[in-house]
Amino acid sequence: MSGTVPKIRLSGVCKAFGDKVVLDGIDLDVPAHTSLVVIGGSGSGKSVLLKCILGLLEPDAGKIEIDGRDIQAMPREERDRARAGIGMLFQNGALFDSLPVWENVAFGLLAQGKLARREARARAGEFLEQVGLAASVGDLSPAELSGGMQKRVALARAIAARPDILFFDEPTTGLDPIMGAVIDGLIVDCVKRLGSTAVAITHDMASARRIGDQAAMIHKGKIVWSGPAGHLMDSGNAMVDQFTHGRRDGPIQMELRR
Amino acid sequence: MASILDSVAATGRAVIGACRVTGALAVFAASGLSHIFRPPFYGRMFAAALLEIGYFSLPVVALTAIFTGMVLALQSYTGFSRFSAEGAVANVVVLSVTRELGPVLAALMVSGRVGAAMAAEIGTMRVTDQIDALSTLSTNPMKYLVAPRLLAGIIALPLLVLVADILGVLGGFIVSVLKLGFNAGNYLTRTLDFVQTMDVVSGLVKAAMFGFLIALMGCYQGYNSRGGAQGVGASTTSAVVAASILILAFDYVLTEMFFAR
Secondary structure, eight states: OGGGSOSEEEEEEEEEETTEEEEEEEEEEEOTTOEEEEEOOTTSSHHHHHHHHHTSSOOSEEEEEETTEETTTSOHHHHHHHHHTEEEEOTTOOOOTTSOHHHHHTHHHHHTTOSOHHHHHHHHHHHHHHTTOOGGGGGSOGGGSOHHHHHHHHHHHHHTTOOSEEEEESTTTTSOHHHHHHHHHHHHHHHHHHTOEEEEEESOHHHHHHHOSEEEEEETTEEEEEEEGGGGGGOSOHHHHHHHHTOSSSSOOOOOOO | OHHHHHHHHHHHHHHHHHHHHHHHHHHHHHHHHHHHSSSSOOHHHHHHHHHHHTGGGHHHHHHHHHHHHHHHHHHHHHHHGGGTOGGGHHHHHHHHIIIIIHHHHHHHHHIIIIIHHHHHHHHHHHHTTHHHHHHHTTOOHIIIIIHHHHHHHHHHHHHHHHHHHHHHHHHHHHIIIIISOOOHHHHHHHHHHHOOHHHHHHHHHHHHHHHHHHHHHHHHHHHTOOSHHHHHHHHHHHHHHHHHHHHHHHHHHHHHHHHOO
16 A cells, blocks of 8 residues: 555645745655656746745645655644655755864754764765765865855765755756766665655756656646656656756746846 | 725725734734643754744843943933932942843844844745744654754843843942042942842843844844845835834833833
8 A cells, every 4th residue: 555655745835925826736656666857947936935844935826745644734743754854955065164064964963963073974974975074174165165066065965864865956057067967977876775755856858857857847836747857858748848848938938028 | 985985995995904914913923822731842943932032132232232331421411410320320230220221222133133143044935935844744843943943042042131231330439430530439339239139130021022023023023034135025025013012112011001090
């Protein structure tokens, strides 16, 4: 029975900010141990979708289930526990600039009281090596790192607590194509090694194909297409085709003021 | 008729907006205070905040206090000498410094130094998703960022004001003895005879309240920052302005409570 329950299920999720409707009845299933890539234009609601699942935003309507359990109906402590099993790689890394790199990586372990500081320091070094950085980087401050290194540190932080679910918000934005491919490779490795379920949102089609098993497109707060990530470039859906091929003309009209 | 309705509507909107902000601030303050007493406790964050608010503010508070005491002695001597009441200089200096000038000036200086830094730091964390990142790492931002700062503000300001009281009186003593020709022993005797425990305690209670207000406004404005660098800058300004006004308003309220007959 548990094999048929998706790891994450969204049913009719709605979210608006004032008059602006951002999510308009999102229905989405993410099976366990798969990687789903969500694509869509800027302002289409991708980040809000992730924030609703993470609990950083409360949806106005609809249901979000993890392992078949409605997380909004859970008691607060249980909900916090469920969310503690989610790792997140933020678009800009969101590293704590007041802490050294190793403390950033081990932050979740220290916060959950799983390790003493000395042990956490050693474990942080191991996680840094898993993302291709020397353990000695742990003594630096995040401001001393390049963009690619910051992304790798943020990835090490996201996987440090061995989460069941991993979210990636624009993991390759701002990186050169080679570093983007390196980050994608690390993401795929980490997800496979941990056996996690992953949801990534991206504009980068090469990245989407590398990371995702499944893909979905969100437009004006609705899922307009979903299918295998390998079919992104020949989906047969006019909106997906326009987006993935970067065509100016098509069913998606950009609201430009002239 | 339409213009009357417009002005009523505008007034209504302003009142509703003010109520909304006051309510949000009250909820934020209550939440921050409640987290001071509920585990887990972040001792390192508290120690860092105490160091920042207390220790690193010492030079600016010390200089403010000593010069204030010096000016106070000089001005009160000028005034009292017209009535041949120069002997009251020591009384005026100690009373003014312990009851009012020590707590208020120390708080205003700390507000400019620390309140702005708090708002900028937390505001930057907000606009760069670091606060959201805390939530995803099993850490309540109110507990980790706000509660330690509120507690540090409540504890550090009275300690700073105690130092300011001593240095303010010392400033008055230096000017009175070295410039105005007062007898050092007599000056100190008049100061110690005149000052009462309540004068010092009321100043320290005020300082604890001011410390709370400075930390509260710094954290609240930073926590609610929006819109990148410009938003953080606006939050920083708001934190200092709001804290300064609240310090002066609460100074009156507390003075009324302590000393009004």
